[in-house]
Amino acid sequence: MIKQLHFYGGIHPAEDKVAQSVPIVEPPILETYIVPLQQHIGAPAKAVVAKGDQVKRGQLLGEAQGFVSAPVHAPTSGVIREVTTCLGPSGAQVPALLLASDGEDTPAEPMPAIDWRQAPPGDLRQRIAAAGIVGKGGAAFPTVVKLSPPPNKKIDTLILNGVECEPCLTADHRLMLERAEDIVTGAQITAHILGAKTILLGIENNKPDAIEVMRQAVGDSGIKVCSLKVRYPQGAEKQLIYAVTGRKVPSGGLPADIGCLVQNVGTAAAIADAVCRGKPLYERVTTVTGTPLVSPGNWRFRVGTTYADAIKLAGGVKEDPIKIISGGPMMGMAVYSLDIPVIKSTSGILLLSQDELTQFDVRPCIRCGRCNDSCPTGMMPGILSVQIENQRYELAEKWHVMDCIECGCCAYTCPASRPLVQHMRRAKAEVQAARRAAKAKAEK
Amino acid sequence: MAEHMSENTIRLPDTSKLVISSSPHLHEDDSVRRIMFMVIVALLPACAAGAWFFGPRALWVLLVCVASCIASEILCTRLMGREVHVDDGSAALTGLLLGMNLPVTAPTWMCVIGSVIAIVLGKMIYGGLGYNPFNPALVGRVALLLACPTAMTTWVAPMTNHLEWAGVNSVTQATPLGVSELTAGALPFSYWNLFWGRTGGCIGETCVPALLLGGIFLIALNIIRWQVPVFYLATVALITGVTHWLAQAQCAPPLYHLLSGGLMLGAFFMATDMVTTPLSRKGAVVFAIGCGVLTSVIRIWGSYPEGVSFSILIMNSLTPLIDRWTAGKPFGTPRRAPREVKP
Numbered sequence: 001m002i003k004q005l006h007f008y009g010g011i012h013p014a015e016d017k018v019a020q021s022v023p024i025v026e027p028p029i030l031e032t033y034i035v036p037l038q039q040h041i042g043a044p045a046k047a048v049v050a051k052g053d054q055v056k057r058g059q060l061l062g063e064a065q066g067f068v069s070a071p072v073h074a075p076t077s078g079v080i081r082e083v084t085t086c087l088g089p090s091g092a093q094v095p096a097l098l099l100a101s102d103g104e105d106t107p108a109e110p111m112p113a114i115d116w117r118q119a120p121p122g123d124l125r126q127r128i129a130a131a132g133i134v135g136k137g138g139a140a141f142p143t144v145v146k147l148s149p150p151p152n153k154k155i156d157t158l159i160l161n162g163v164e165c166e167p168c169l170t171a172d173h174r175l176m177l178e179r180a181e182d183i184v185t186g187a188q189i190t191a192h193i194l195g196a197k198t199i200l201l202g203i204e205n206n207k208p209d210a211i212e213v214m215r216q217a218v219g220d221s222g223i224k225v226c227s228l229k230v231r232y233p234q235g236a237e238k239q240l241i242y243a244v245t246g247r248k249v250p251s252g253g254l255p256a257d258i259g260c261l262v263q264n265v266g267t268a269a270a271i272a273d274a275v276c277r278g279k280p281l282y283e284r285v286t287t288v289t290g291t292p293l294v295s296p297g298n299w300r301f302r303v304g305t306t307y308a309d310a311i312k313l314a315g316g317v318k319e320d321p322i323k324i325i326s327g328g329p330m331m332g333m334a335v336y337s338l339d340i341p342v343i344k345s346t347s348g349i350l351l352l353s354q355d356e357l358t359q360f361d362v363r364p365c366i367r368c369g370r371c372n373d374s375c376p377t378g379m380m381p382g383i384l385s386v387q388i389e390n391q392r393y394e395l396a397e398k399w400h401v402m403d404c405i406e407c408g409c410c411a412y413t414c415p416a417s418r419p420l421v422q423h424m425r426r427a428k429a430e431v432q433a434a435r436r437a438a439k440a441k442a443e444k
Numbered sequence: 445m446a447e448h449m450s451e452n453t454i455r456l457p458d459t460s461k462l463v464i465s466s467s468p469h470l471h472e473d474d475s476v477r478r479i480m481f482m483v484i485v486a487l488l489p490a491c492a493a494g495a496w497f498f499g500p501r502a503l504w505v506l507l508v509c510v511a512s513c514i515a516s517e518i519l520c521t522r523l524m525g526r527e528v529h530v531d532d533g534s535a536a537l538t539g540l541l542l543g544m545n546l547p548v549t550a551p552t553w554m555c556v557i558g559s560v561i562a563i564v565l566g567k568m569i570y571g572g573l574g575y576n577p578f579n580p581a582l583v584g585r586v587a588l589l590l591a592c593p594t595a596m597t598t599w600v601a602p603m604t605n606h607l608e609w610a611g612v613n614s615v616t617q618a619t620p621l622g623v624s625e626l627t628a629g630a631l632p633f634s635y636w637n638l639f640w641g642r643t644g645g646c647i648g649e650t651c652v653p654a655l656l657l658g659g660i661f662l663i664a665l666n667i668i669r670w671q672v673p674v675f676y677l678a679t680v681a682l683i684t685g686v687t688h689w690l691a692q693a694q695c696a697p698p699l700y701h702l703l704s705g706g707l708m709l710g711a712f713f714m715a716t717d718m719v720t721t722p723l724s725r726k727g728a729v730v731f732a733i734g735c736g737v738l739t740s741v742i743r744i745w746g747s748y749p750e751g752v753s754f755s756i757l758i759m760n761s762l763t764p765l766i767d768r769w770t771a772g773k774p775f776g777t778p779r780r781a782p783r784e785v786k787p
Binding site for chain 2: 007008011013014167238242248249250251253292308311312315316317318320321322323324325327329330331332333334335336337338350351352357358360363364365366367368369372373376377378379380382383399400403406408411412413414415416417419421422425
């Protein structure tokens with residue numbers, strides 16, 4: 001059964017997926033890697049190696065600190081040259097290890113393979129935690145936390161996210177074409193852990209080849225491949241759940257509240273690696289694309305590969321870009337340095353040329369209502385933005401600003417070029433601060 | 445050495461010129477200026493029809509209104525010490541709409557005063573584009589209607605002024621809605637003449653095909669919502685249809701109402717003004733139905749023959765309330781009432 005359900009609102013920007021026909025390339029071993037100890041949401045990992053230590057590929061470099069955290073493993077063999085800090089894509093300094101490779105790429109002793117069909121869910125969760133697996137769609141939330149829902153929340157449906165609705169990005173698309181079997185296995189392992197009966201795979205219909213390959217790969221495993229109408233932000237968790245199941249995640253709630261769990265296809269493949277091959281997560285497929293590049297494509301980068309190395313692998317640039325974005329053009333972060341390393345959640349490195357820069361000549365809201373029509377959460381960004389400009393955050397909270405998923409549809413459609421997403425972020429931060437303050441006051 | 449060679453030929457980006465900004469990094473290729481320009485383009489057929497039916501002086505009226513609106517806006521923004529953004533075209537659009545809502549006989553001084561009122565009291569006093577609660581062109585028109593009722597309701601018959609630039613021919617004619625008594629089966633104007641606009645009336649309101657053409661153009665470009673004209677016209681048709689059915693001798697049939705007066709101009713170009721009408725689709729429908737009810741009531745029972753301007757202005761004042769009533773619940777909100785936020 002193919003569902004062509006559609007979420008509310010959304011936009012359809014130019015797709016520009018130029019790298020979709022370029023197969024994933026395995027890059028050569030580089031001289032140095034900068035491995036951040038925080039590649040995930042939560043507490044940073046604690047280094048278990050010191051300066052001068054010899055490490056092997058896949059060896060543990062940093063152990064998880066607390067439940068919401070993830071360990072970090074060595075991308076290749078070599079010497080820890082320094083325990084330092086580096087610039088993350090968000091612009092913050094994070095603790096990191098500088099690894100000088102010896103060029104041998106000697107693997108460490110892998111963890112033993114697990115026969116997942118026989119294994120108890122607890123063991124599998126432990127393995128996923130030990131392998132340092134985090135959500136590879138962009139948020140980098142530790143997967144084991146997601147796979148441990150509270151006992152009163154029963155997950156019956158696992159949804160695999162192969163939507164890749166961000167323009168320009170093609171990493172998940174290529175992964176589905178080249179590693180379909182592993183994605184299916186990873187999904188089955190996840191469903192086994194959760195006890196989920198249904199597995200759905202959502203793919204937008206601009207990737208007919210991926211839909212075909214995945215349909216063949218799922219065979220008679222019972223996984224349903226859903227072809228979805230192209231619409232940004234279909235890959236957003238709540239929107240995808242609605243598109244494939246018709247269920248609505250309650251406002252302010254989590255997918256677990258309605259028995260769903262969404263997982264990126266890349267995460268599923270990483271789970272298969274960890275469980276069936278004992279391989280920790282130290283590499284990922286990243287799209288390097290953009291008009292200034294000589295040869296855009298998809299690479300299986302080891303974590304710690306700097307953007308400079310990634311761009312060199314893509315043949316360098318023909319012209320100087322005006323923006324370098326970590327992620328896709330709709331939700332990615334603009335960066336100002338090439339020393340930023342690829343981490344577990346880096347889905348793309350996008351370069352924009354001078355003429356692709358949108359200069360924001362901000363004008364007053366003319367109330368055209370396009371933001372309203374495009375908002376997938378059903379908020380009124382136009383009204384909110386005026387309230388926020390007037391610093392009426394309590395009003396903005398009343399008008400549901402906390403439901404904003406920051407997808408950027410409103411700002412994309414705004415003819416007055418208003419920085420709507422920035423307004424929402426500011427209001428969300430202010431409301432959260434006010435809530436914390438109120439809570440602290442109540443506790444006193 | 446080979447590696448060094450390749451290092452030299454591969455060019456890395458110059459990071460000193462990188463722009464940092466918050467997402468999204470894509471933007472639809474559209475602007476306020478383009479929207480205003482498209483609305484002006486959509487109005488041109490009706491302007492041309494007005495010039496054809498009422499003579500070339502119609503163009504003079506339009507030109508004076510546009511020029512004085514632009515001049516007032518420049519003057520106002522200068523006085524306010526703000527950046528002049530008259531290039532966004534909104535002042536020109538207001539002027540054009542005001543001119544289209546005036547009779548061809550309107551003296552030049554009246555056009556200027558109407559434009560100044562429209563821009564200064566209708567728009568700039570609230571803070572400029574985007575902040576005005578009422579449609580500026582209608583503010584200008586209604587101010588003139590109340591101040592100079594005779595001049596504003598003296599209509600010349602169409603096709604009598606063909607080559608008259610300066611003066612205007614004295615052949616006056618009542619508008620279709622100004623004819624006080626209707627008798628069944630003997631309408632003062634044929635539907636054919638009403639449709640093409642061969643009747644007395646304001647410069648830009650009589651020619652239905654020209655207005656429809658512009659309106660459909662704007663709907664196709666997704667600049668106006670189709671719901672507004674459709675629900676507005678349907679409401680008028682329904683109410684006038686019922687009253688015509690109940691009292692055939694006193695009330696004109698619905699088609700007569702639809703084709704006459706400023707209804708087409710109002711439904712496609714005034715009730716769809718972005719700034720002064722509700723944000724959401726649902727709100728736009730409520731707005732349009734409200735306009736339809738008020739227009740019908742004023743036309744049938746009111747002392748004014750025409751009620752489009754008043755009904756749109758009244759509904760403009762309700763826009764913030766409609767916005768609040770029709771505010772969508774966020775995706776996934778349960779059906780129960782939302783929690784009250786503590787102050």
